[in-house]
Amino acid sequence: MTRILFWIALLVLIIAAIRSKLRGIVPPPGQESAARPAAREAETMIACAHCHVYFPESEAVKAGGREYCSPDHARLPPA
Numbered sequence: 001m002t003r004i005l006f007w008i009a010l011l012v013l014i015i016a017a018i019r020s021k022l023r024g025i026v027p028p029p030g031q032e033s034a035a036r037p038a039a040r041e042a043e044t045m046i047a048c049a050h051c052h053v054y055f056p057e058s059e060a061v062k063a064g065g066r067e068y069c070s071p072d073h074a075r076l077p078p079a
Protein backbone atom coordinates (compact mmCIF):
# COMPACT_ATOMS: atom_id res chain seq x y z
CA MET A 1 0.00 0.00 0.00
CA THR A 2 2.78 2.43 0.90
CA ARG A 3 4.47 1.75 -2.45
CA ILE A 4 1.35 2.80 -4.35
CA LEU A 5 1.08 6.00 -2.27
CA PHE A 6 4.78 6.72 -2.91
CA TRP A 7 4.35 6.44 -6.70
CA ILE A 8 1.20 8.59 -6.65
CA ALA A 9 3.02 11.27 -4.63
CA LEU A 10 6.01 11.13 -6.99
CA LEU A 11 3.72 11.46 -10.05
CA VAL A 12 1.98 14.50 -8.50
CA LEU A 13 5.36 16.15 -7.80
CA ILE A 14 6.54 15.55 -11.39
CA ILE A 15 3.33 17.04 -12.84
CA ALA A 16 3.61 20.06 -10.50
CA ALA A 17 7.26 20.58 -11.55
CA ILE A 18 6.40 20.42 -15.28
CA ARG A 19 3.50 22.87 -14.83
CA SER A 20 5.65 25.40 -12.97
CA LYS A 21 8.34 25.18 -15.67
CA LEU A 22 5.80 25.79 -18.45
CA ARG A 23 4.48 28.84 -16.59
CA GLY A 24 8.02 30.23 -16.39
CA ILE A 25 8.62 29.88 -20.15
CA VAL A 26 5.29 31.29 -21.40
CA PRO A 27 4.32 34.49 -19.56
CA PRO A 28 0.61 35.38 -19.22
CA PRO A 29 -0.61 37.47 -22.23
CA GLY A 30 -1.51 40.52 -20.11
CA GLN A 31 1.88 40.71 -18.42
CA GLU A 32 3.90 40.66 -21.65
CA SER A 33 2.04 43.51 -23.38
CA ALA A 34 2.22 45.68 -20.26
CA ALA A 35 5.98 45.28 -19.82
CA ARG A 36 7.10 45.89 -23.42
CA PRO A 37 5.95 49.48 -24.21
CA ALA A 38 7.76 50.89 -21.16
CA ALA A 39 11.01 49.24 -22.24
CA ARG A 40 10.68 50.48 -25.84
CA GLU A 41 9.94 54.11 -25.10
CA ALA A 42 13.24 55.74 -24.30
CA GLU A 43 12.76 59.41 -23.59
CA THR A 44 14.91 61.98 -25.36
CA MET A 45 17.45 63.61 -23.07
CA ILE A 46 18.30 67.26 -23.62
CA ALA A 47 20.87 69.52 -21.99
CA CYS A 48 19.93 72.56 -19.91
CA ALA A 49 21.01 75.79 -21.67
CA HIS A 50 22.33 77.15 -18.36
CA CYS A 51 23.99 74.29 -16.42
CA HIS A 52 24.33 71.74 -19.31
CA VAL A 53 22.88 68.93 -17.16
CA TYR A 54 20.97 66.31 -19.20
CA PHE A 55 17.34 65.69 -18.24
CA PRO A 56 14.16 64.21 -19.89
CA GLU A 57 12.64 66.42 -22.60
CA SER A 58 9.18 66.18 -20.96
CA GLU A 59 10.53 68.00 -17.87
CA ALA A 60 11.99 70.87 -19.89
CA VAL A 61 11.16 74.49 -19.04
CA LYS A 62 11.14 76.45 -22.32
CA ALA A 63 12.08 80.11 -22.37
CA GLY A 64 13.40 82.22 -25.24
CA GLY A 65 13.65 79.24 -27.63
CA ARG A 66 15.92 77.31 -25.25
CA GLU A 67 15.27 74.41 -22.86
CA TYR A 68 16.15 74.64 -19.18
CA CYS A 69 16.14 72.03 -16.39
CA SER A 70 14.17 74.21 -13.97
CA PRO A 71 12.26 77.54 -13.83
CA ASP A 72 15.18 78.97 -11.81
CA HIS A 73 17.64 78.29 -14.64
CA ALA A 74 15.14 79.64 -17.21
CA ARG A 75 15.39 83.01 -15.44
CA LEU A 76 19.22 82.93 -15.50
CA PRO A 77 21.17 83.72 -18.72
CA PRO A 78 22.39 80.76 -20.88
CA ALA A 79 26.03 79.85 -20.19
Ligand SMILES: [Zn+2]
Residues within 6 Å of the ligand: 048, 049, 050, 051, 052, 053, 068, 069, 070, 073
Ligand atom coordinates in the same frame (compact mmCIF):
# COMPACT_ATOMS: atom_id res chain seq x y z
ZN1 LIG B 1 19.96 73.88 -15.48
